[in-house]
Every structure is written in structure tokens, then in C-alpha cells.
Amino acid sequence: MRGNRLARLLLLAGALMAAPLAQAADAVKIGILWPLTGNAAAAGQAAKAAAEVAQDIVNNAHPELKGIPLADTAGLPNMGGAKLELVFVDHQGNPSLAQQLALRLITQDKVHVLFGAYQSSCSFTSTAVAERYGIPFVIGDSAASNLTGRGFKWLFRVTPIATDFAEAYMRFFDDMKKQGKSIRSIAIVNENTDYGTSVGDAIEAAAKKNNMPVAIRIPYSASSSDVSAQVLQLRDKQPDVVIFISYTSDSILYMRTMRNLDYVPPMVLGDDSGFSDPSFIPAVGDIAQGVMNRSSWDIGKPGSTTYKINEMYKAKTGRDLDDTSARNLQGMLALADALNRAGSTEPEKIQKALRETDLKPEQIMMGYRGVKYDETGQNVLASTYLIQLKGKQYEPVWPEKAATTPIQWPMQTAKH
Amino acid sequence: MRNASRAAFGWLALAAGAIVYPLVLPGAFYIDVGTTLLLAAATAAAWNIIGGYAGQVSVGHAMFFGAGAYLPLLVYKLWQWPPIAGLPFGIVVSLVLAVLVGMPTFRLQGHYFSMATIAVAELIRLVVATAEPLGAAIGLQGPAVGRGVWDLTFRSGLPYYYLFLALLAMVLATSWWLQRSRLGFYLRSLRASERAARSLGVPVRRCKLLALMLSAAFTSAAGSLYAVKTGFVDPESGLGILVSVQMIIVAALGGAGTLFGPVLGALILIPLQTLTNTYFGGEGSGLTYILYGGAILLIARFEPGGLLDLVYRARGLFAKPAPSSEQSRHAA
DSSP: HHHHHHHHHHHHHHHHHHHHHHTTTEEEEEEEEEEEEEEHHHHHHHHHHHHHHHHHHHHHHHHTTTTTSSSSSSSSSGGGTEEEEEEEOOTTTTTHHHHHHHHHHHHTTTEEEEEEEESHHHHHHHHHHHHHTOOOOOESSSSOOGGOOOOOEEEEEHHHHHHHHHHHHHHHHHHHHTOOOOOOOOOEEEESHHHHHHHHHHHHHHHHTTOEEEEEEEEEEEOSOOOOHHHHHHHHHHSSSEEEOOOOHHHHHHEEEEEEEEBOSSSEOOOOOHSTTTHHHHHHHGTTTEEEEEOOOOOOOOTTTHHHHHHHHHHHSOOOOOOHHHHHHHHHHHHHHHHHHHTSSSSSHHHHHHHHHBHHHHHHHOSOBBBBBBTSSBTTTTTEEEEEEEEEEEEEEEGGGGOSOOOOSSTTTTTT | OHHHHHHHHHHHHHHHHHHHHHSSSSOOOHHHHHHHHHHHHHHHHHHHIIIIISOOOOHHHTTHHHHHHHHHHHHHHHHHOOGGGGGGHHHHHHHHHHHHHHHHHHTSHHHHHHHHHHHHHEEEEHHHHHHHHHHGTTEEESSSSSSSGGOOOOOHHHHHHHHHHHHHHHHHHHHHHHHHHHHHHHHHHHHHHHHHHHHHOOOHHHHHHHHHHHHHHHHHHHHHHHHHOOOOOHHHHHOOOHHHHHHEEEEEEEETTSSHHHHHHHHHHHHHHHHHHHHHGGTTSSSSHHHHHHHHHHHHHHTTTOHHHHHHHHHTTTSSSSOSHHHHHHHO
């Protein structure tokens, strides 16, 4: 009896000692730089929640998420079930602070990988630190095209960039022409800071390459309180498609002004941002019926993997997953896949695994054609869906295989 | 005499502390925080020459900082020169700016001068943000991986630390010289009352312009070192109004118009910023700003003359006669 109890005690002690041993696989630390306060705080906070959903998917068993790598197991199987540990820092949108925090994450927190950094300015400075220290840096969402192409060996970007969007638009126009729609010329209207300028430039360059005449390009300030002059310029040129690269209040202002001046082109194509803002549809949904927009993210039908991921995010934040946060979530998942294949936290092995990344469309949650990096670290398979406003929401209409409803061209409210 | 030697001893101790700091706390992050502190102290001390001693509160110093920050990256972009070679060009541009801005705006006094400097700085920011050769809204970047030592892209933060320390030492030495020079007395007199100073024969506008040029040159040099270290500048980080505001806050917090004030301000503000961001930043609760703002509010409410006033008052309890501030000591 006594011996029995002793044996049991020993067993218990052994079990207690073994428990930590079983989890001895050290966590993989990912340092994440985002603007959690300041101008872009809302985007940073939403992305933070998305990163935590990615962490949940990898760290816990989620067999219900079909196709997503590492969802059905807990932790990283090749590393003895190691968990992802996220260290968030707030760079406040300040490039110098981002540089300092990247240093802190590498030297103090000893993170194995860096992830971030939303504003391109902050990505510029923090990736340079990672490059000097030889730590992999995965960019979830910063679109400036010259981030890659600086000869960096430790930089990987999952998200599509301005040139990808521009090319997608051109492929879309080609498809439309094949269907007999008339697209003789396009117009580009862009807000005049970093975002609008770089996307506008990319579209103009792609149009030139594809022999698509650009009738007019109109840069403007997003804080303008009157855009009638710009709309009158558009009416004068009569383009078949007007592409807006705009923030929230200005995209709403454009829709209202076009309506008031009784001119709406055959098709309005919004470049995400303002057109995707939650306040856009309630404000001008009725006069913007048929407006097109881009998004790499689509919630999908109930029961689908994307729908379930959205439910996880919704449970956390009370909102649907937006395009930007979804791209970050995808970035984290693609990174986790590489970490698992690396099977080690050594920077060189992680770098090698990232280089060898080859995710198929069915393994990802976004509308990309996959994840595969070129020698500059850019995902060459990144792409986007085009969506169209029908009723109270956007529906995917292009490419055809993702479409849930036929495209309507010209848009319902067109008047020219 | 005893006072002077005590001050000299204090400065010596501070200098020694600054020199050994990175060797005592050798983590790259601590060195970077130290460098940030030195940068804040140097820009605030440079601002102090015109804003403190002469009492002309410029809220547009970002234009000099920005000129200093843009030129190195511009010479790199245009001719692939090592960025640091742009430093003298930055100073030249800043001096020209100082004259162009100073000539008309020094006719204005008090708030009007501050408003005019804000307007000019914002105008420059907007122009740069749309100027394609200056990288427009996207900004300019330096060599991410150095091609040689002269590119000053060090993995270790030590060289930057000592570069910034040298700059701060130069600004402080100049301020120290200024304090006891004729120009320094003229500046303080015109701060007290411009009309009285003029009636006593002080060449008011020339003095102000000289002080602004001196201030601009040092601010620009600090901007150049910043750009060399950061390897990136965009309109917001180089020319944004927050750049100007930080110089003022740091100087005013420590004590504007005193030699040690800007250093003290930086010694308090930068660690406070770093600590709050380290411990509360990751949650994204905004607590960083609340603590930071709260500290500034408390000082503005209870010590509007800057923390240095508090030091002198405390010292006054033990020594007689009690000097209430550094400048009264010099005037005496």
C-alpha cells in the first residue's frame, strides 16, 4: 500500500517534470512593428487583432480550417510543437522610432523574425535594421514599390503592391474588351501623397505598356472641401473608366459632386482605401451603385474556410475582417509555414525556408494566385479580386472564377 | 569663483558620464536611445539660441532640420556621394533660408513671429511633398547597406552616438561662448524689451538674424546626422511640425534661455518617452501619450520656467543670496 503510494507520487513527480520537457520546444518569437497609436492607429489595432487570430490558428488545433497550413495541428510540428509568441511594439508612424524599436526587438527581446510595419516610411527604416543584423523581415502590408529591389536579402513581402494592382486592372480591362465593352480611354484621379502618387504612377505606367490611353490624370489634395473643378475636367475628357485612388472623405465627396454635376462615367473603379471604408456605403451607397473596387479579401460563403476565419476575427473585434488586416493575417500564416519548414530559429534557416515558400491558391485565404517570392523578396503571385457595389455590399465580379454575380457595365448610376 | 568651479565640475562629470554611458550599458538599443537623447538635446540647444536667449519663439525650425536631413540623401540620390558629404550643403541651404525667413519676419513680434515661422515651415513641407526630385511624399533614402566606411552605415550604434555627442558639445560650447559674448547680452536685452534695447543702441535686427543663422546652422547639422543615421527622410519626419514642437518642448521643459536647460529637458523627456513606449506601447492603449502629455502639463503648470528653475530654487534654500535663474546670475 505504502509502496504503491510512493510509486504514485514518483509517477506524479515524473509527470510534472516531463510536462515542461514535452513543451521544451522554445517558442518562436515574432517582433511586430505597427502604428498602434497616432494617425494610423485604427489600421494598426485592426492588424494586431488579425495577427492574434493567425497566432490562434497556428498555436491551437483548428481542423475545421481546410487547406490552411498548420491549422489542424497545435504549434509548429517540425519544431516539437513550438508556439508562436508575438511581441508587439508601437512605432507611432515615426520612421526613426521604428528603427529604434526594430533594434530593441532584435537585441533586447531577441526575436527570431520581424513583421510589419504598415507605413512605408517605417518599413524603410526598420527593414534596414533587420538587413544589417541578418534577421528575416516579413512585410505584411506596405505597398511602396521601392521597398523591395534595394538588394535586401532578408526582406519578404507577401502583399500585392501598386504594380500588381495596376496589372490586375489592365487584365480586367482586356477581359472587358473581349466581352465587347468599349474602353477607349481611362482617367486617373489620385490623392497627392505617398499612397495616391505611387499607385497612380503604377497605373499610368501599366496603361502605357498596354496601349491604354490615359485621357487625364488629376492629382488632388485629400483634404479638399470642393472637387467640382476636378469633376468638370473629367466630364470634359469623357473617359470610359475613372480610377479613383482616394481616402475616405474625399471619395465620398467625389461621388456626391459627380451626382450634383450630373456626370457619372460609364465605370468608376475605386482603389480600395476610401471605397472600402466602413463609412463609404452608408454615406453614398445609393448614388454609387455599380461602383467597382478592389479587394484581395472575400469573406466567402458560410461554411467556407475564409468565412470561418472571419468569424474568429469577428468574435475578437465585433467587426468583419477588412482587406488590410486580412493581408497581414495571410502574411503571418505564410511566415508560420516557412518557420515550420525551417524547423529551427536560426536566421539562415528561416531565410532559406522563406525563399522556398510555394503556397498554392487552395492553401491561402486571400485572392492571390499563391505565395512565392522572387529574388527581391516580393511575392510574385500576389493579386487581387475586383468587386462591385450591389445593394448594400460589394460582390466579387472578377476574375470570373471568383465571381459570385455577373458584372454590370456600365454602372447603374452612369450618366454622361 | 566657487560657483564657477562647481559648474565646471558639473559639466565635466556630465561629459564623462556621456562618454562612458555606451560602454556601461552596451546594448544596441540603449545606445540608440542615448543617440536619440543627444539628438533631442542638440536640436533643442540649437533652437535655444534664437528661441531661448533671444526669446524669438520659432515654431518653424523643422525647415532647417529638414534641409539638413534632405541634402545628404539628395547628394546620395543624385551623385551617389556618401550622405555625410551633404552636411555642408544642408548648412548653406539653411543659412540662406534663415536670411530669407529672418529678414521679413523679424519685423513681427511675439505670436506673430511664431505664426509666420509655422506658415513658412508648412509651406516648405507641402512644396517638398509634391516635388518629384525630392522624392515627393515618399521621401528619400540613403544606402541601406554601406559601400564603405564613408557611408556611415554602421551596424553598431556607437559611432553615431559619438557623432551626436560631438555635435551637442559644439552647440553647447557655442552657447556658452554666446552667453558671455556681447551678442549674448544684446540678445537677452532684446528679449527683455526690444524697444528699450533698440533705444540703447542695440542693433536689434542684425543680432536676431545672427542668432537665427547660428541656430539654423546647428539645427541643420543635427538634421544631417539624423538622416545619415536613419537613412531615410520623408516630409513628415523631416519637415513636420512635430519636429519643431519637440525642440521647443525639450528646451522649455528644461529651461529655455539657459545653457543646461535643453540637456536637462532631453534627459527627462527621452527616457520618459522610451519607458512609456516600451512598457505600454505594445498594448496600443495610448497610455504612452497620456503619461507623456501629463508630465508636460504638470511642468507647465507648476514650473513654467523649466525644471532648471526648480534646481536653482532648491539650491537657493541653502545658499545666500539666492539666484532665481541662471541669467540673473550672469547679469549680476
